Amino acid sequence: MAKKPTLRDVSEATGLSSYTVSRALSNGPDVSAASRKLVLKAARELGYVPNRAAQELRKKSRSSVAVITASTSNYYYLDLMKGVQRVLRVSGRNAVVADIAAEGVYTPEVEDAIVQDLIQSRTAGIITTLTLSSENVKLLESWDIPVVFVDSAPPEDATQVPSILTDNYAASMKAGAHLARHGYTDWLFLAYPGRWSTRAERERGLQEAATKHGAALRVLETENDSDSACKTLSSYLNTPGRTLPRAIIAGNNPLLHGVLTALKQREIVVPTQVALMAFDEFAWAPLLDPPLTVVDEDSESIGVLAAQTLTRILDGQLEAERRGDPPVPSYRPEDRREVNADLIVRQSCGC
């Protein structure tokens, strides 16, 4: 098409002013049924499609929410998104995902760039699975963009910011207790870096369980992807004098994948030679060899909770703006929530 039709073209075609056309197209008041029909017909015939950029520039209300994730190949995020989408859809907003570790590794520079980008596009609100830097949280706050933390905790000085966290400490205790019941006393926790705040809680819970039940816990840290996990575990087991632990706990889904491939390469059988447990339930867990015992966070309902909290805040901002007040996000104490996680016992633990 040589020239894309604009509102003005529709206006000229119908003989009505841009005001009336705009109202007609957005189903607003102050338009007669006859005019509305006329406008819609002309718009269709001309192939008019409104320009989102112009709309957003003019009206202040933004409508899309961003979900910040690290490594989309983690099943946890897929379920989370499902929950988020379901809630946002009904309030007419939409979610986009911003993958902060798209290339596999996290860097503070990428974090800054993504936050910068989200401000540029005047995102309505943010749900983040990563602990953002204190500076970035403040920056977003200064732009009146509400943030909800899921899975990862907010930075320490952001005491008001909402969060939906899992009680990873309790969950890890449960996991440890189960291992102890099997009589295993030699555990290895393969962990992602401490940048994700769940890491510390999970380690703390396992440690507590270990000392309580007289077991020994070793912690092995790796980058947050399958390949690194596989290599880290392999080279750990390769170092002479190292004994195979009786039980391995994989810190999350990609790490589990790394562990399983490493074990398969060395033909170590689960659970007879090593017991295996992992954090984060996912669709293929029951179909693995052997079916996997996991700590289940129910990430979909966490997504629902997070999205509900965010929509409430966003609606509050809209309301304030209509009153003429500044649209500062209002956080409530009950927006800081902690949910439980359960152990789904299958066979990889030895059951």
Added chain:
Amino acid sequence: MAKKPTLRDVSEATGLSSYTVSRALSNGPDVSAASRKLVLKAARELGYVPNRAAQELRKKSRSSVAVITASTSNYYYLDLMKGVQRVLRVSGRNAVVADIAAEGVYTPEVEDAIVQDLIQSRTAGIITTLTLSSENVKLLESWDIPVVFVDSAPPEDATQVPSILTDNYAASMKAGAHLARHGYTDWLFLAYPGRWSTRAERERGLQEAATKHGAALRVLETENDSDSACKTLSSYLNTPGRTLPRAIIAGNNPLLHGVLTALKQREIVVPTQVALMAFDEFAWAPLLDPPLTVVDEDSESIGVLAAQTLTRILDGQLEAERRGDPPVPSYRPEDRREVNADLIVRQSCGC
């Protein structure tokens, strides 16, 4: 923040005009080093962040491309995205995914709504894994938005539109030949709906192989998600007088999940009672019980190819626009490409 700083604020703070400020911030020419430094400093101090909507409205060049998928839980798309992202990143564009079957089911209305939405946001280009309606392809064309089809074929009357397709016919023949070599003569193909054009090719290849090797092929259609697949297969096997086939071929990744859960429920063991094969390789395939024989499309490199084709077209449009020509996408015959798929033989087929 009470009032968000705009370019104008930076301009007033520095005493320079908006022109100079704009140039300085976008690293353009025509601005002295001293002014540039001054502007950057002021911008930082004020906490200025450019308004994307205003930028996009003013300059014509759009920079984000959309990938249309159906059901993000299909691993195929994750790998595809990885390839797409990698290519786009270097040309300074970014990819967003538009999930057309977010709620699980596809409807033409959702397709229309998504296309409408992509035009509204003046998306630079589209990579789609779904055969769009002929009308939508024409609509996008009239807005000069180039489209590249991957996996699914373009509608029949869109003879110019680029596409990266897999030779599913040949791949299915290979798969069938392998089943025949095992001596299986009774095959069941669990297929997603024909809306995805690969369905027909895959069925045709399997059918051809079946007749060639004297086997019988039954085709069972199901909706394109795990749950439906599980239910469909279960009720198929439940109908009295139905015998268990000797081999099952799952049409794609979610369907495979459905098949495995259905088989597990009825305690049918693979591969001794039924052999199993599936389309689309994915990370967990080697770790399933038993390790899965799959047809591998190498979706990551398909993503790379698609993104390369699209960037070439987009660059061409930019070039044309600079010359003052209309930015119609120019398609080349070699943009219609077909890639091969291989069989990755593991153990679920009986090997």
Added chain:
DNA sequence: GCCTGCTTTCTAATCGTTTAGGTTTAGGTT
């Protein structure tokens, strides 16, 4: 002193919408 050419800067129009505030019109009341 005038002209030329170069760099740096400014002015003002523009992109395509929405909307505050005002005006017209039709119809009803008194």
Added chain:
DNA sequence: AACCTAAACCTAAACGATTAGAAAGCAGGC
């Protein structure tokens, strides 16, 4: 006839950036 009301519509000013086109400043050459 004079006045009022509400619905329907219009005019024109935003929103916040980019960018032609014009202009100012400066150096060097004649």
